[in-house]
Amino acid sequence: MDNVSVKLAPSILAADFARLGEQVAEAERAGADRIHVDVMDGHFVPNISMGPVIVQSLRPVTPLSLETHLMISDPDLYLDEFAEAGSDSLLVHWEGNNNLHRTVQRVKALGKRVGVVINPATPASVLEEILQDVDQVLVMTVNPGFGHQHFIHTTLPKIQRVRQMIEQIKPGCDLEVDGGIDATTAPLVVEAGANVLVAGSAIFGDSEGVAAAMKRLQAAVGKARSDK
């Protein structure tokens, strides 16, 4: 993966909600590829975050793609609502979904990009039959539910396996990672084959600000590639 093609997806979970539009604009100016919106229902994960109203509020203030990570039970019930609010892509978990193929087809029927997410304990092999139908895979590198957690290093060989599957089954499919991504872990996941990095606290929690944080991440990814 060359560093030019590695994309950053700032997660607004770590943003200052009192000035959310401003924070998204800062990320956009600093070269963000897309904005990652973490939706949690207090049931699928032990935390509650935001709903379609946030997507609706952000839609007019940024041209960036709004990627919606649904950490909710029964995502099918909310797909239309998020699509109408302005989500460009909907990411749904493999875990807890007995009819994942149907969910994926519903997202496609709404004209949105679709991604499947797998948790740290879920093997890459579950993606084999669904990969051909999706635009992206998201490998969780922490257990979903909270920002600012430590990166789980045992996910690295899985990222490599997913990269191999993508090359064989669906070249062009994005391989995104989410959780504990910072200037130290970013080079590791890129090396393993990720081409889209979600980062929350490493971008919005940086004491020097969003632009400096984005630059640091971009440099870390670039250095890893040039050291090779």
Ligand code: DX5
């Ligand atoms: C975790 C969320 C992540 C979270 C990442 O459940 O899916 O997107 O915001 O936060 P950091 O980058 O702080 O680990």
Ligand code: ZN
């Ligand atoms: Zn997320």
